[in-house]
Amino acid sequence: MDLKDLLALKEKELAARKPIVIRCCTAAGCLSSRGEAVKERLERAVYDAGLGERVEVRGVGCLRLCCQGPLVQVDPDNLLYERVTPEEAGSIVDALNGEKVSVARGNPNDPFFTKQQSIVLANSGVVDPNRIESYVAADGYQALHQALHEMTPKAVVEEMLASGLRGRGGAGYPTGLKWATVQKAAGAKKYVICNADEGDPGAFMDRSVLESDPHSVLEGMALGAYAVGADQGYIYVRAEYPLAIARLQTAINQARRLGVLGSAVFESPFHFNVDLRIGAGAFVCGEETALMASVEGKRGTPRPRPPFPAESGLWNCPTLINNVETFANVPAILRRGGAWFAGIGTERSKGTKVFALAGKIRNTGLIEVPMGTPLRVIVEEMGGGAPDGASIKAVQTGGPSGGCIPAEHLDTPVDYDSLNKLGSIMGSGGMIVMDDSTRMVDVARFFMEFCMDESCGKCIPCRAGTVQIHGLLAKVLAGEATARDLGQLEELCDLVKNTSLCGLGQTAPNPVLSTLRFFRREYEELLLPDPFAVKLAVPEGTVSVEIR
Amino acid sequence: MAVRTLTIDSKQVSAEEGTTILGAARDAGISIPTLCHLDGIYDVGACRMCLVELAGSPRLLPACTTMVAEGMDVRTQSDRLRRYRRMILELLFAERNHVCAACVSNGHCELQTMAYSQGMDHVRFAYQSPLLEVDLTHASFGMDHNRCILCTRCVRVCWHIEGAGTKNVSGRGTHARIISDLNQPWGMSETCSACGKCIQACPTGALFRRGMTAGEMERDRTRLEFLVNAREKKQWNV
Amino acid sequence: MERVRLATTWFGGCSGCHMSFLDLDEWIVDLTAKVDYVYGPLVDTKEYPEGVDVVLIEGAICNTEHVEMAHRIRQRTKTVVSFGDCAVTSNVVGMRNPLGGPEVVLNRAYVELADVNPGIPVAPGILPPLLDRAVPVHQVIPVDHFLPGCPPCPERIRMLLESLLGAGAAPTGRLIKFG
Numbered sequence: 001m002d003l004k005d006l007l008a009l010k011e012k013e014l015a016a017r018k019p020i021v022i023r024c025c026t027a028a029g030c031l032s033s034r035g036e037a038v039k040e041r042l043e044r045a046v047y048d049a050g051l052g053e054r055v056e057v058r059g060v061g062c063l064r065l066c067c068q069g070p071l072v073q074v075d076p077d078n079l080l081y082e083r084v085t086p087e088e089a090g091s092i093v094d095a096l097n098g099e100k101v102s103v104a105r106g107n108p109n110d111p112f113f114t115k116q117q118s119i120v121l122a123n124s125g126v127v128d129p130n131r132i133e134s135y136v137a138a139d140g141y142q143a144l145h146q147a148l149h150e151m152t153p154k155a156v157v158e159e160m161l162a163s164g165l166r167g168r169g170g171a172g173y174p175t176g177l178k179w180a181t182v183q184k185a186a187g188a189k190k191y192v193i194c195n196a197d198e199g200d201p202g203a204f205m206d207r208s209v210l211e212s213d214p215h216s217v218l219e220g221m222a223l224g225a226y227a228v229g230a231d232q233g234y235i236y237v238r239a240e241y242p243l244a245i246a247r248l249q250t251a252i253n254q255a256r257r258l259g260v261l262g263s264a265v266f267e268s269p270f271h272f273n274v275d276l277r278i279g280a281g282a283f284v285c286g287e288e289t290a291l292m293a294s295v296e297g298k299r300g301t302p303r304p305r306p307p308f309p310a311e312s313g314l315w316n317c318p319t320l321i322n323n324v325e326t327f328a329n330v331p332a333i334l335r336r337g338g339a340w341f342a343g344i345g346t347e348r349s350k351g352t353k354v355f356a357l358a359g360k361i362r363n364t365g366l367i368e369v370p371m372g373t374p375l376r377v378i379v380e381e382m383g384g385g386a387p388d389g390a391s392i393k394a395v396q397t398g399g400p401s402g403g404c405i406p407a408e409h410l411d412t413p414v415d416y417d418s419l420n421k422l423g424s425i426m427g428s429g430g431m432i433v434m435d436d437s438t439r440m441v442d443v444a445r446f447f448m449e450f451c452m453d454e455s456c457g458k459c460i461p462c463r464a465g466t467v468q469i470h471g472l473l474a475k476v477l478a479g480e481a482t483a484r485d486l487g488q489l490e491e492l493c494d495l496v497k498n499t500s501l502c503g504l505g506q507t508a509p510n511p512v513l514s515t516l517r518f519f520r521r522e523y524e525e526l527l528l529p530d531p532f533a534v535k536l537a538v539p540e541g542t543v544s545v546e547i548r
Numbered sequence: 549m550a551v552r553t554l555t556i557d558s559k560q561v562s563a564e565e566g567t568t569i570l571g572a573a574r575d576a577g578i579s580i581p582t583l584c585h586l587d588g589i590y591d592v593g594a595c596r597m598c599l600v601e602l603a604g605s606p607r608l609l610p611a612c613t614t615m616v617a618e619g620m621d622v623r624t625q626s627d628r629l630r631r632y633r634r635m636i637l638e639l640l641f642a643e644r645n646h647v648c649a650a651c652v653s654n655g656h657c658e659l660q661t662m663a664y665s666q667g668m669d670h671v672r673f674a675y676q677s678p679l680l681e682v683d684l685t686h687a688s689f690g691m692d693h694n695r696c697i698l699c700t701r702c703v704r705v706c707w708h709i710e711g712a713g714t715k716n717v718s719g720r721g722t723h724a725r726i727i728s729d730l731n732q733p734w735g736m737s738e739t740c741s742a743c744g745k746c747i748q749a750c751p752t753g754a755l756f757r758r759g760m761t762a763g764e765m766e767r768d769r770t771r772l773e774f775l776v777n778a779r780e781k782k783q784w785n786v
Numbered sequence: 787m788e789r790v791r792l793a794t795t796w797f798g799g800c801s802g803c804h805m806s807f808l809d810l811d812e813w814i815v816d817l818t819a820k821v822d823y824v825y826g827p828l829v830d831t832k833e834y835p836e837g838v839d840v841v842l843i844e845g846a847i848c849n850t851e852h853v854e855m856a857h858r859i860r861q862r863t864k865t866v867v868s869f870g871d872c873a874v875t876s877n878v879v880g881m882r883n884p885l886g887g888p889e890v891v892l893n894r895a896y897v898e899l900a901d902v903n904p905g906i907p908v909a910p911g912i913l914p915p916l917l918d919r920a921v922p923v924h925q926v927i928p929v930d931h932f933l934p935g936c937p938p939c940p941e942r943i944r945m946l947l948e949s950l951l952g953a954g955a956a957p958t959g960r961l962i963k964f965g
Contacts, residue, residue, distance in 0.1 A: 282720065299717060304593040304613045457698060457717070457724030458594045464639035467722050468673045488672065495635050498608060499596045534926050536853060537918035641875070648965025649871055649878055649936035655965065664962045669932040670874050670924060677883035677919065694884075763965075 001259035002267055003145050006136060013137035018056040020096060021075040022046070023125060027062040027211045028243050029204075029365075030069035037086035038070045045093035055096065058134075061212020063125040064113070066365035068106060073125070080106035111381040112363045117344070119352050120328045121368045124212035129247050132254035135215040141260045143334035144222050148268040156227040157183055160330070162338030164350035169195055169286075169323030170401065170427045171503070172349075172416040178320065181310040182228040185318035190230035192221050192272075193295065193314065193321040196237035196244070197279045197286040200399025201450060203430030205354040206324035208366050210237065210244035213328065214251035218274060220327030222261065223334055225272045228320045233272060236291050238279040248276055283454035287502045288313075288321050290456065301456045302502035323428065325354055345371030349415035353429060359396075360386045360435035369414070376410040379433055390435035394518070398427025400447045400454075401507030403514025404440060423514040425507070440519040441526065444512045445473040451508035462505030465496040469512060476526050483531045486523060490516065554620035569611040569622055570598055580624045581633060581662060584699040585612045586749055587769065588776035589708055595699060597633055597662070600624045608632075633666050642673040643722065644680060645694040646752070652765035653753030659697060660752075676722070683728075685735030688742055688758060691726065696754035698724055702746035709775055714740040726754075748772055790839045790951060792817075794826035794869070795859065797852045798879040798920055799845025801827070803870035806937035807842070813944055820951055836862050840950050842869035842933075842943075846876040847926050851914035860927040865950060868923045869943075871936040871964060878936075879920045888916035935963045 024030075024039040043057045063071040068082035072092060081092055081103045088103050095101040118124070128134040135141070147156050161176030182190060194217060198206040210217065221233045237245055252274050255261040263271045277295050284290045285300040292314045294300035313319025329351060333341045342350050349371035355378065358364050362384030369378060375395055379385065386392050394404040397414075403424030405412065412418050416426050434443065452466040472489045475481040493509035493516075500506045516523060550565040556573050563572035568591070573580050583595035593610035600611045603621035611624070623629075640646075640659065648654050680693040698717070703726065706715040714737050718727045728734040747755050748767050756765045777783040796804060804827060810817070824838060825831045834855070841863045847853060860866060871877035882891045889906075897904045907913060923929055933946050942961050 284720075301717075304610055306614075452721060455721035457719065457721045458592070458700075459596055460594070460636050460639055460643075460697075461596055463698070463721055463724070464643045467676065468639065468642070471674055491635070492673075495632055499599055499632050499636065501593060501596070501610075532928055536847075536921070536926070645881065645884060647875075647877055647881060650881070651965065660964055663964060667962065669934060669962045670868065670922065670929075672924075674925075675876070675880065675883065675921075677880070679884040679886075 003142075003149075006141060006145060006266075009133060009136050010139070013133045018054055019076075020051075020055045022055060022057045022092065023060045023063070023073045023075065024057065025061070025063040025069060025071045025125065026059040026129075027208055028241075029062070029066040030071055031243070033070050033083075034086055035070035038072065038084050038089045041086045041089040042072070042093060045090040049093055049097070051093065051096065055093070058128050059130065060126060061124040061129050062121070062208040062366050064116075064121070064366045065106065065363060067363060068365075071106070072103075073108070078108050080108040082106040110363075112365075112367070112384070115373075115377060115382050116368050117352050117370050118368050119332050119341075119344075120209060120216075120325055120354050121212070121366065122332065123216060124208065124366075127213060129212055129214055130250055132215060132251065132258055135213070139335065140215050140331070141219055143331040144219050144226075144260060145266050147223055147226055147334055148266050148270055153183060153227045153229065156223060156334065159334060159338040160227070163329075163333045163341040164338070164345075164348075165326065165329055165333065165341065166349065166416060167323060168325035168329070168353070168428065170398065170425060172426060175322065175326055178310060178322070179224065179227050181308075182230075182318050182320040185228075185311055187318045189232075189315075189317045190228055191314045191317055191319045192225045192228065192230045192233040193288075193291070193309075193319060194221055194233065194235040194327055195286060195288065195291060195321055195323045196235055196241070197283075197291060198241075198324070198428060199238065199283040199286050199454075200401075200428055200430040201447075202356060202358040202432045203399055203428055204356045205366065205429040207241050207244050208356075209324050209328050209354070210241065211247055214244075214248045215255065216328045216331055217248075217324055218251055218255055218261065220322075220330035221274060222265065222272050223330050224320050224322065224327065226270055228318070230320065231271045231273065233274040234277050234295055234314075235274060236277045236279055236285070236295060238285075239281060245276060245278065252276070282456070283450075284456040284502070284504050287504055289502065291321070292319065301458045302504075304501060325429070346413065346415045348417055349426075353414065353426065355429045355431045357383055357431050357433070359431075359433035360390065360392070360438070361433040362387050371415045372413040374410070375405065375412050375414055378414065378431070379410065383433060386433065386435040390437065392433060393436045393438055394434045394440070396424075396432040396434065396443065396511075397430065398425035398507075398510070399430045400450045401425060401503065401510055402427045402430075403510050404434070404443060404518065405514075406518040423510065423517055425510070439477075440515040440522045441473060441477055444515045445470065445477060447511035448473055448508065451504065455504065455508075459499075459501035459505060461496045462500040462502075462508065465492055465500075466505070466508055468492055469496065469509065473512070476523055479526055480528065480535050481526065482528050482533055486527065552616045552618045552620075554616050554618070554622065556622045557624055563616045565616070567616050569600060569609070569614050569616055569620075572616050573611060573622075573624060578624060580611050581666065582612060583658060583662060583697065583751060584701065586701045586704070586751075586772065588773040589701070589704045589749075592700060592704070595697075596636055599629060599632065601626060601629065630666070634668050637663050637666055637668045638671045638673050640697050641668070641671045642675050644676070644678060644696065647694075650762055651695060651753040652756045652760040652762060653695070654763040656763070656766050657753060658751035678722075683734045684758065685733035686737075686740070686742075686758075687735065689734065689744065689747055690756050690758050691728075691734060692754055692756070693725060694754075695752045696726055697752055698726065699751055700726075701749040701751065702726060702755055705745040705749045705772060709772060710741060710743045710745050712739050712741050712743070715746055745772060790821045791824045791835075791837060792821040793824050793834065793838045793841040793859075793863070794828070795834070795841060795843055795855070796827050797843065797845030797855070797873070797923075798848035798876075799870065799872040800878075801844070802937040803842075803844040803872075803935075804828070806870075806935075806940055807943055809940040810944055811940075813940075817947065834858055834862060838863040840865045840867065840947075842867045843873050843923050843929075844869045846872045846879040846920040847917065847923060848879060848920045849914040849916050853917070853926060856923060856927045865930045866923075866927065867931045867933055867946065867950075868929045869933050870938055871934050873923045874932050874934040875964070876920045876922050880922075883919045887918050892916070933961055936965050938963070 591612040593613040
């Protein structure tokens with residue numbers, strides 16, 4: 001395979017395109033509401049109507065407005081159909097002949113769609129994730145070819161540095177710097193790992209990317225491997241994502257067959273293999289050192305850093321570890337240049353960010369917006385605000401490591417620094433909207449329960465501290481806590497934040513701290529007035545026989 | 549070996565490259581409290597007792613796993629560190645059922661001694677009082693999970709000094725437990741060589757020789773260190 | 787100098803701490819020169835008096851009577867000392883806590899192991915019901931000083947009392963000894 005073959009494959013795929021394309025979402029959300037049957041019925045209807053020559057029914061990745069799934073989109077008329085049932089699906093094909101449609105029509109010009117800017121999701125909902133040809137037709141693997149034949153590894157890293165891309169896993173470490181460190185690290189053997197252990201409650205960005213466009217992640221990893229000098233990659237993906245696993249495996253097989261993975265990629269000296277490693281369901285394995293221990297077949301617990309994976313990672317070799325969305329950005333950056341990417345977003349947060357919009361909001365689903373987009377635009381214009389006339393009270397970002405941003409701060413631009421200033425974090429992209437019926441202490445307790453259950457148990461502050469914090473929050477909610485308990489709660493949050501071994505513990509108090517910061521009154525209203533009041537349980541029914 | 553010069557508690561200290569802050573401090577006669585550290589086996593940085601402040605770093609660092617570097621300015625004592633250490637001890641005492649009066653290690657327990665030295669005279673946090681097992685299936689040894697602080701010293705000596713690989717950790721968070729083999733009763737373990745290294749390593753009364761009663765369980769840590777020195781540094785006579 | 791009003795009391799404990807107190811031997815004579823022992827198992831006072839300066843509380847809070855008494859003590863006392871491990875940590879008394887409510891231990895003691903007349907004694911108004919859990923004193927009332935030990939040895943008791951009788955602040959660090 002060389003560039004000529006790649007371009008020929010692209011031309012062949014484009015030439016086979018039919019004038020009308022019916023795109024059916026086959027990502028997990030729509031599949032769970034009978035999306036597969038919808039697709040089959042559409043194929044059947046096209047065949048029955050004798051439209052096989054003119055119409056293609058294509059299974060694609062996420063069409064984004066998940067709450068209205070299953071979604072079907074028809075080109076070139078840009079028609080969007082929502083909540084399509086297998087029973088009614090045929091009428092979409094009938095409509096091609098001018099008949100009346102019985103399926104609900106969505107508005108593809110709604111701000112939910114028009115305010116988006118796609119880099120990571122550019123192929124999502126467009127290409128068929130099960131066919132590498134579909135990805136190649138969308139200029140896929142051209143960046144890899146270009147890098148292998150026209151760029152030195154150093155030039156690739158420089159392009160990444162110029163792009164200003166920061167890690168999308170949550171912490172926001174500059175990706176180019178990380179690549180440069182691994183590149184410079186001494187060692188004959190190096191590894192590339194893609195962290196696909198997405199685990200924040202309410203977050204499904206990485207899953208959607210993997211299900212919708214697995215090749216962009218593979219290409220990103222291959223580019224990373226070339227830049228740092230690695231020949232083996234692992235994608236650590238959680239077992240709860242069976243569809244993503246299946247599509248990744250298909251993608252890896254196809255890429256090997258095509259010669260864009262494996263040995264002598266694009267007839268260059270570059271070798272690169274990718275294998276999947278399936279996580280067994282521990283949230284902490286999303287932490288990079290725990291993840292690597294898990295890949296090595298050990299108990300998935302974190303270890304102190306330094307040394308950082310870039311110096312000593314998998315099997316003590318220099319390891320480049322990035323998140324799914326980070327890798328998915330790479331092909332576009334290499335194809336269009338770091339300067340182009342750096343032109344999007346804000347001064348210190350470049351590019352776009354994918355968010356999973358969930359909670360008390362009209363439009364739930366997947367969005368990709370330029371960094372710096374005000375939160376208000378996301379939740380009010382794109383999300384359509386809270387349903388049923390309720391008003392938005394807060395937006396939770398960053399999952400169990402993040403915080404709650406109150407409605408009065410909705411004009412905050414969404415970028416790493418602005419969110420940090422409000423005591424929250426960008427996180428991996430979960431965005432949960434809460435309306436005025438939400439009790440913030442409940443929210444804090446929910447996330448603390450999550451962290452308590454997911455703590456690996458290695459370090460004491462996280463293992464035992466989260467239990468105590470959770471107990472105190474439950475006490476507050478039960479109306480049995482005092483001002484003393486609240487003081488103890490804050491002391492424990494400070495301890496767990498500052499002394500825990502890994503990011504899980506260090507950020508676990510954030511939901512409590514941020515709700516205390518903005519909604520302290522909700523805590524105080526639940527306290528007992530007497531600071532030393534105690535409720536001690538006396539069991540009932542200890543009576544059995546009387547003293548003789 | 550390159551020598552690094554650093555400051556620990558305002559004292560100029562020299563240490564070989566590759567020495568931990570803990571090692572450098574101890575060589576200089578500065579004691580840093582530890583629980584999961586055990587001379588002779590590698591460190592895991594789990595107990596967080598040895599956290600120290602490093603000038604210019606917003607993060608606290610575990611002295612047992614952080615290597616010395618030229619010009620480091622380390623503080624091992626501050627109000628904040630003392631407060632954190634005390635709280636960590638309180639968390640441990642509240643987590644399981646530590647009843648010193650009824651413990652085989654009473655008087656020889658590192659957790660107990662640490663509580664005295666850090667001024668922990670009572671526990672403010674809610675006692676969790678979990679119902680935990682005592683494994684008395686082994687012919688020579690017993691394991692009382694009520695007293696275990698999950699320092700994993702036993703796991704590390706079992707794997708890295710004895711090489712038996714009997715002890716391990718299972719479960720997550722507060723449900724984490726030290727187990728034998730595939731979570732079997734210790735007495736049924738096929739890998740345990742009954743060497744007793746775990747018994748020597750345990751800082752509390754969690755692991756003990758059977759037949760011991762309150763306060764009788766004393767341990768000899770030097771044996772473990774002797775073995776490692778003999779093996780790695782060929783020092784046979786101490 | 788005005789005489790200090792000293793009390794001691796005994797909740798869920800074995801009286802070992804009081805025994806240790808008696809082991810102060812002749813120093814008790816010196817002590818009585820400075821204090822009035824106004825309430826405790828060593829004297830015959832029925833009601834906990836008002837205006838107590840120092841109280842040593844032995845034992846954990848185990849039943850409803852202990853709770854009421856603890857609150858009464860707090861109201862009527864300047865300085866409350868948790869005296870011994872049971873008061874400080876709930877210690878041996880708290881070993882029933884992991885088993886669940888008190889029924890388990892009551893059943894074991896009065897039914898399963900009974901040789902004659904098995905049955906859990908019930909006498910409303912006479913026998914106070916046990917709490918769900920035995921808890922340290924400081925979980926029920928604010929405590930000023932902690933004197934752990936099972937029992938605290940006489941030297942430590944003396945050290946604490948001397949400090950409370952005006953010889954400087956309590957030497958906390960040297961007073962700690964669990965078990």
